[in-house]
Amino acid sequence: MSSLLTPRQAEELHKSMIAYLNATNHPHIATSLKDEVGLGETFDDATSKKYEGLLEKKWTSVIRLQKRILDLENKNIALQAELDSGAITSSNRRNTDPQTWLPRAPARHTLQSHRMPVICVAFHPIFSSLASGSEDTTIKIWDWELGELERTVKGHTKAVLDVDYGGPRGGTLLASCSSDLTIKLWDPSDEYKNIRTLPGHDHSVSAIRFIPSGAAGAPSSGNLLVSASRDKSLKIWDVSTGYCVKTFRNHVEWVRDVSPSFDGRWLLSAGDDRTARISDASSGEIKATFLGHDHVIECCAFACPAAYPHLASLAGLKKPPPTSSSGEFLATGSRDKTIKIWDSRGTLIKTLNGHDNWVRALVWHPGGKYLLSASDDKTIRCWDLTQECKCVKTIDEAHNHFVSCMRWVPGVIKAPVTNGTTNGTIINKEEVGKESIRCVIATGSVDLSVRIFAA
Numbered sequence: 001m002s003s004l005l006t007p008r009q010a011e012e013l014h015k016s017m018i019a020y021l022n023a024t025n026h027p028h029i030a031t032s033l034k035d036e037v038g039l040g041e042t043f044d045d046a047t048s049k050k051y052e053g054l055l056e057k058k059w060t061s062v063i064r065l066q067k068r069i070l071d072l073e074n075k076n077i078a079l080q081a082e083l084d085s086g087a088i089t090s091s092n093r094r095n096t097d098p099q100t101w102l103p104r105a106p107a108r109h110t111l112q113s114h115r116m117p118v119i120c121v122a123f124h125p126i127f128s129s130l131a132s133g134s135e136d137t138t139i140k141i142w143d144w145e146l147g148e149l150e151r152t153v154k155g156h157t158k159a160v161l162d163v164d165y166g167g168p169r170g171g172t173l174l175a176s177c178s179s180d181l182t183i184k185l186w187d188p189s190d191e192y193k194n195i196r197t198l199p200g201h202d203h204s205v206s207a208i209r210f211i212p213s214g215a216a217g218a219p220s221s222g223n224l225l226v227s228a229s230r231d232k233s234l235k236i237w238d239v240s241t242g243y244c245v246k247t248f249r250n251h252v253e254w255v256r257d258v259s260p261s262f263d264g265r266w267l268l269s270a271g272d273d274r275t276a277r278i279s280d281a282s283s284g285e286i287k288a289t290f291l292g293h294d295h296v297i298e299c300c301a302f303a304c305p306a307a308y309p310h311l312a313s314l315a316g317l318k319k320p321p322p323t324s325s326s327g328e329f330l331a332t333g334s335r336d337k338t339i340k341i342w343d344s345r346g347t348l349i350k351t352l353n354g355h356d357n358w359v360r361a362l363v364w365h366p367g368g369k370y371l372l373s374a375s376d377d378k379t380i381r382c383w384d385l386t387q388e389c390k391c392v393k394t395i396d397e398a399h400n401h402f403v404s405c406m407r408w409v410p411g412v413i414k415a416p417v418t419n420g421t422t423n424g425t426i427i428n429k430e431e432v433g434k435e436s437i438r439c440v441i442a443t444g445s446v447d448l449s450v451r452i453f454a455a
Contacts, residue, residue, distance in 0.1 A: 001379045003100060009087055010038075014033065014039060015043065015047060015051045015151075015236030015433040016028045016051050016054045016055040016058070017033060017037065017041065017051075017055060018033055018034055018043055018048070018051070019047075019048045019049075019051035019052045019054065019055070020051075020052075020055040021393070022048050022052075022301060023052050023053070023301045026067070027390070029322075031314075034207075035056050042358055044222060045234050049060060054304075055254075056112050057406050059381075059410075063427055064146060064148070064333060065333075066109070067146070068145065068146060072455060077350070079278055080146055081106070082209055082369075086405070088295050089200070094271075098366075098436070098437035098438070098439055099367035099369070099437065100367060100369065101210070101367075101373055101437075101439040101455055102365075102370065102372075102382045102393050103372075103380060103382075103441050103453035104393075104395065104453070105396075105397075105453075107398075107400070107451035107452055107453050108147070108452045108453065108454045109144065109147030109451065109452040110147075110449050110450075110451050110452075111130075111132070111142050111144075111147060111149070111449060111450040111451070112214065112417070112448065112449050112450075113140055113149050113435065114132065114134040114136050114140060114248075114446065114448050114449075114450075115136040115448065116134050116135035116136035116159075117134060117135045117401075117402075117404065117445070117446040117447075117448060118132050118133070118134050118158060118404060118405070118444030118445055118446075118448060118449065118450055119133050119134060119135060119160060119161055119162070119402075119404055119405060119444065119449060120132065120133040120161060120162045120405045120444065121133075121405050121407050121442045121443070121444045122163040122164050122165050122174070122407055123144070123165065123407055123408075123409045123410055123440075123442065124165050124172065125165055125166070125172060125410045126172065126186065126204075127188075127237075127272045128143050128144055128145040128146075129141055129142070129143065129144070129150065129188065130142045130143075130144040130442055130450070130452075131153075131163045131165070131174055131176075132163070132442075132444055132450045133159075133160030133161065133162065133163045133176055134159070134160060134161040134448075135160075136157060136159075136330065137154070137156045137157060137159060137160060137247075138152050138153065138154055138156075138160070139152070139153040139154075139156075139160055139163060139174075139176055139177075139186075140152055141153060141188075141192065142449075142450065144409075144440065144442065144452050145455075147452065149432060151191070152170075153174075153186060153192045153288055155176075155184055155186075155194050155197075156176065156178040156180050156182070156184065157178075157180045158178050158179035158204075159178060159179045159182040160176050160177070160178050161177055161178055161179060161204065161205060161206055161207070162176070162177050162205075162206065162207045162208050163175065163176045163177075163208075164208050164209050164210055164262050165188075165210070166209075166210025166212075166225070167175040167210060167223070167239060168223050168239070168240065171187075171189065172188055172189075172238060173185050173186065173187060173188070173195075173210075173429055174187075174188055174192065174209065175208050175225055175239070177205035177207070177208045177209070178204070178205060179205075180197060180207065181199065181201050181202070181203065181204065182197050182199050182201075182223070182289070183197070183198040183201075183205055183208060183227055183237065184196070184197050184198070184217075184412050185198070185239055185242075187365040187388075196239070197242075198237055198242055198244070199263065200233075200235060200244045201227065201229040201231050201233070201235065202229075202231040203229055203230035203254075204229065204230040205227050205228070205229045205230075206228050206229060206230060206254070206255060206256050206271075207227065207255075207256065207257045207258050208225060208226065208227045208228075208258075209225070209226055209238070209258055209259065209260050210224070210225050210239075210260075211224040211226055211260045211264040211281060211440070212260060212261075212262055212263065212264045213264060213326070218447070220248075223238055223239050223240045224235045224236055224237065224238060224239070224245075224264070225239050226258050226260060226267055226281070227446060228255035228256065228257060228258040228269055228271070228419070229254075229255060229256070230254040230255070231342040232249060232251050232252060232253060232254065232255060232257060233247055233248065233249050233251075233255065234247070234248040234249075234250065234255060234267065234269055234279070234280070234284075235247050236248075239258050244309070247410070247450070248284035250265075250269065250279055250284065250286055251269065251271055251273050251275070251277065252273045253271055253272035253273040254271045254272040255270070255271040255272075255388070256270060256271040256272065256296065256297065256298055256299070257269065257270050257271070257297070257298065257299050257300050258300075259300050259301050259302050259330075260281065260302075261281075261302050261326035261327040262302070262305070262326055263326045264281060265280070265281055265282075265326050266278050266279065266280065266287065266302070266326060266327035267279045267280075267281050267329065268300050268301070268302055268327070268330055268445070269300070270290075270297035270298075270299070270300040270332055271296065271297060272293065272296045272297075273299060273452075274291075274293050274296065274334075275289055275290060275291055275293075275297070276289075276290040276297055276330070276332045276342075277289050277290070278327060278330075278344060287327075287344070288344055288346040289346060290332065290340075290346050290348075291346075292334065292348055293334040293336050293337040293340065294334070295334050295335035295336035296334065296335045297332050297333070297334045298312070298333055298334060298358060298359060298360050298361075299332070299333040299336075299359065299360060299361050299362050300330060300331070300332045300333070300362070301330065301331055301362045301363065301364060302327055302329070302330050302364075303328065303329035303330060303331065303341075303364050304364045304365075304366060304368060305323035305324075305325075305326075305328075305368075306323070306366060306367060306368025307329065307364055307365075307368040307371075307385060308320040308321055308323060308328060308329065308368070310369060310385035311328075311329040311341065311343075311349065311385060312384065314341070314349050314350055314388070314389070315329075315343055315347070315349045326348065327344050328343065328344050329341065329342065329343055329344065329349075330344070331364070331371055333360065333361070333362045333373060334358070334359055335358045335374075337353070337355045337356065337357060337358065337359065338351050338352060338355075338359070339351070339352040339359055339362065339371070339373055339383070340352070341371070341389065346393065350388075352371075352373075352383055352389050352390050352391070354373040354381055355377050355379070355381065356375070356377040357375050357376035357377040357407050358375060358376040358402075359373055359374075359375050359403070360372065360375055360376060360403060360404050360405065360406075361374040361403070361404070361405050361406035361407075361443075362374075362375075362404070362406075362408065362446065363406050363407065363408045363441065365382075365408075366408065366411055366437045368385075369384065369385055369386055370382050370383060370384055370392075371383045371385065371389070372406065372408075372441070374403040374405070374406040374443055375402075375403060376402040376403070376404075378396070378399055378401065378402065378403060379394055379396055379397075379403070380394070380395040380398045380403065380443065380453075381393070381394050381395075382394070388401040388454065398443060398445075398448050399443065399445035399446075399449065399451065400449075401445050401446040401447035402445060403443050403444075403445050403447040404444050404445055404446060405443065405444040406441060406442070406443045407441065407442050408440070409438045409440040409442070410440070411436055411437055411438060412436045412438060439454060439455035440452065440453070441453050441454075441455075442452040
């Protein structure tokens with residue numbers, strides 16, 4: 001019978017089976033299998049240790065995939081039944097349009113395993129993995145589609161304050177930072193092994209972000225990471241070596257948050273000095289300073305280019321900046337309970353009032369029409385940029401306690417095409433290289449849980 005496996009795959013399977021038999025106390029069968037497949041001389045204790053548990057993990061993965069397929073088949077049947085019965089209304093269709101989708105209660109999943117407040121969350125850019133960091137010093141990795149805990153990652157000795165996925169082309173890393181003054185890099189492809197620890201900050205490391213590789217002249221090729229700290233500094237790290245390559249001291253108090261522009265050219269930072277600043281990621285030179293909040297700024301975020309037309313209209317501009325231009329607009333959220341929207345020159349465009357407590361997280365809708373915010377008042381609010389930033393939706397009691405963080409799942413980048421075709425299928429040239437919007441957000445809370453809101 002012809003094998004479905006390549007010789008390399010067959011060898012891996014045989015090694016996994018032998019390691020399983022050894023681990024389950026069947027040495028004679030393991031020895032017979034080794035001799036039968038010709039691994040008797042090369043399969044030593046180190047090899048057995050390497051492959052121990054692999055067969056069980058693969059088996060449980062298959063079961064989870066089967067469960068996922070079954071769930072999707074049932075969902076498909078239910079949706080088809082709704083479609084046939086006419087139960088799907090135009091309102092439902094609008095709610096599932098990625099360009100206008102907004103989260104709605106109840107959450108699809110409530111993920112519980114942390115023993116202390118959840119401080120941060122981050123989505124894997126490709127797979128359905130979500131990382132959450134907590135005051136309990138651990139990082140939890142979840143399958144957000146299934147709502148299941150995949151693993152617990154341990155290594156920090158104090159609260160984990162931020163997490164982010166990114167890294168060089170050809171591989172994705174998870175970065176985490178902590179009150180223990182360190183940044184750690186983990187390899188998702190090797191069971192989240194800690195591959196590097198980056199010391200250097202003199203106080204708690206509040207926020208980290210991988211700096212995207214972008215246009216010509218951008219300082220990053222995907223290897224750089226920026227961190228913000230209570231020691232009043234921003235540091236840029238080369239993740240391939242672990243070295244700190246630059247230190248910027250552009251604030252006079254605790255730097256709470258940092259956000260790179262989409263091309264890696266600019267860094268937006270904010271903190272306890274009640275200011276936000278745009279700095280050149282190469283030189284550290286301050287491009288603009290934003291003054292106006294009456295309290296600590298907890299969060300900041302550059303606007304996505306899709307929002308430029310709406311923000312330009314709010315700012316009274318005749319035409320929006322080109323979408324290839326980065327760092328044109330931004331938003332800040334503060335303990336003064338307000339959100340402020342600015343242009344890149346430091347001009348205040350709009351102040352958004354509505355939250356009853358600290359604003360802890362801001363996310364720009366990838367479709368460009370909305371700004372989402374999360375707060376210690378336990379709500380998520382959705383602000384419509386086309387209606388003078390009116391709050392058009394509020395999820396009350398999004399959590400049972402303060403909402404501490406929020407992230408939108410990254411878009412799926414469409415494969416580049418040649419001559420307007422991909423795999424023989426003709427597509428619009430305007431779609432080449434664009435990202436498709438995935439309608440999923442994750443939030444974390446002092447109530448110890450992570451929640452997934454999805455279409």
